[in-house]
Amino acid sequence: MTADEERTSDVQRVLEWLYQDELRHSRLIWRLESDARLEPPWPFRHLYYDPAGAVLVDLHGHPKLGGADPDWFQVDATDPVALGLLCGVRLPQHSEILCHGDLLPVLQTLGATETVGMLEVHVCWPGELGPAALPCEPTRLTPRHRAQVAEDGWRPDDLAEELDEEQGGVRWAILRDNRIVSRLLVQRVSEHLAEVADVQTAADARRRGFGAALVQNVVRRLHERGLGVTYSVHPSNRPSLALAASVGFRFAFRWQRVRVTRPWEE
Structure with missing residues (x-):
């Protein structure tokens, strides 16, 4: 398998995992699929996946979103330990995280945290x-x-x-x-x-x-x-x-x- 094929396979595994909880991860899915259409394509080496359930998108190399201060991330995990290890390696000095409240203690182990906003997601399915x-x-x-x-x-x-x-x-x-x-x-x-x-x-x-x-x-x-x-x-x-x-x-x-x-x- 070539490096490009391996990268494509890794991304596909991430998307399949995200689709298991489609509503909760829809924004992250949308971002990944949108970036895949960019020319030249976003280098997926900046996508990190942990089998325990942690996903972290590093926007440094993003042709449209990269370079902003602070850098933006969206994260979710079923294993806070895995998430902490992943964030500890990848987060820059200044960043903003969109995450679930139960992951806040993990972020607090990495540095000073400040909650600067909240966002509720509501849904309406066909028939409702x-x-x-x-x-x-x-x-x-x-x-x-x-x-x-x-x-x-x-x-x-x-x-x-x-x-x-x-x-x-x-x-x-x-x-x-x-x-x-x-x-x-x-x-x-x-x-x-x-x-x-x-x-x-x-x-x-x-x-x-x-x-x-x-x-x-x-x-x-x-x-x-x-x-x-x-x-x-x-x-x-x-x-x-x-x-x-x-x-x-x-x-x-x-x-x-x-x-x-x-x-x-x-």
Whole structure:
């Protein structure tokens, strides 16, 4: 087996392991699959896998995400000892970790830790969607909607790169008088899951049901394709949590975002 074939085999084993718990690991799967499409491909030597259940992605060599300060990692493990050993070898002096709360003691053994945020993931599977509160016919945004997107301040330059859910994502919006009043982004995060993200309603259009109507309509379209849908939100964002619940999303799990500063080593 050549080095490239061995690397491909290692990556495939990681993906197969992640798919055993598809919902919990969907973001990591999505990142790996997205990176595999880059030209030139992301060097998978920066992907580390431990049979005990620890996965750590080193972003130093990443052509798009590498070089940021601090470096970002996503980790999960069934064996905290294995995770501690893996992190101890790979983490730089400054990093941010998105992890489960029960792994915090492991990170505390590696250096000073500070919890700087949290993220809840909610899910809605086909058959769980609630009834529509407000009829709507959303518009898929494309480069021809650049003026409306620019007025909304929603990254108009990215429109040209958003080809589908798997390459950049797909934006949907409710338009009124040629203006965006509510919008969201759909991104494929794994084989059977899509993420609804960046949900926002214009300030003068809130509390009128536009956000829930848009989310409900887009989720229904995804369900018709056999996809489950995830919705990530900060636990303090009560309006967003209420919107998700009204549509049919239910709590799945919570990540902690932890900043780790390790002792400086010469």
